[in-house]
Amino acid sequence: MTPHFSEWEDRVRKLARRFPYPPAPDLRGRIPRPEGRRPRGRRWTWVAGAFGAFMLALGILLASPARAGLLEFLQIGAVRIRLQPLPTPSKPAATPSPASEAIPETRMPGILDLAGETTLEAAQARVPFPIRLPTYPPDLGRPDHVYLQGMGGPAVILVWRDPMRPDRIRLALFEIGPGALIEKITPQVLTATTVRGRPALWAEGPYLLQTRSGRWELRRLVEGHVLLWTEGEVTYRLETDLGMEEAVRIAGSLSAP
């Protein structure tokens, strides 16, 4: 090792020792203990400390019948979950927003009635985030339908049909970019879970899904269940009639961005 190199190594070592770390959090209260309580049922499986306060509030809300009146809604990424019914449901309107000319918007009486059907490659060229596909179940393959949607921001909806019953949807995955907003109203059951260690919500239907962009809004009945989570600036919404554990497994299998 040359003197020149050795000097540089000493310099790096000296600078590294001055590095101002933020204080390390005390993790002892956050990690399960050997005698610790096991999670009860499907609730309280949180591991994401950064979301601790949100989790606590959510736990109170989910556990208590007194949730009404505490908060009007919870929000995870682009999806807002109303905890109270809307006072006066209005009829669906179908007037497209002028601001959404670039990407088509549509009423959603059913997923397969969506406008904006395109190919995976064309959709990828139009949205500013990588479209990710589930690698589980292994037989899933590429989606049967790809829709490009404007929901106040770019969104892609991937739909897989049930091979045994082609009229039936096996899986629908919404990948929703920044700026979009979906409102989901009063699910029957709302459960906290995680996807790859990140907070996620599991909502069991049926419930009314409302999508809004400016003055335009639409509603449709969702009969399946929905898993919601975010990664980076993208919100993922997996709609399925499978159970929560299977949905979480599918969510955890999304290909790398």
Place this chain on the structure above:
Amino acid sequence: MDREHRAHPPEGLDEPLWEEVIRQHQEPVFRLLYLMLGDAEEAADAAQETFLRAFRAWDRRDPNRPLRPWLLRIAANLARNRRRAIGRYWRALQRWIQLQRPASGTRDELLETVVRQEEAERLWQAIRRLGLVDQETIYLRYFLELSEAEIAQIQQVAIGTVKSRLHRALHRLRAVVEREFPDLIDRP
């Protein structure tokens, strides 16, 4: 999902021992994750996950080997998996720079502290220009001050490989610093 986070008590691990394991190792684990991820909240989150994974894998570790390299290996693997989102580091760095302020001391001491921290911070920026293996090797050797043998355990390579990696990483770092942060070389 529940299955992943249940607190099955591993063999030979009682609560006082587990608390002591966390207490002793949480700081180096957090620091490595902070250096690799560039965000304190995300590092805390990943540190928590590191210990959760360690808890679940406790029975599978080699009890004859020291704990710290084993824990840091789990942490480094986690950090590599989390570092996919481009731009996350820069946003975090900007937030971090805005938050860093010396806590107390005289004016001169404060100024000196600021200068030193800024230098270390710029070195960190230079390191972040390198490849992941170079970064990790530098963090483990010079920031966490681990021995080459410990790094070999973490990276699961021979000690000779660690030496080569260090040598190459420092050369590459020197090139980055000469090009983008030349004042870091000149100051005593």
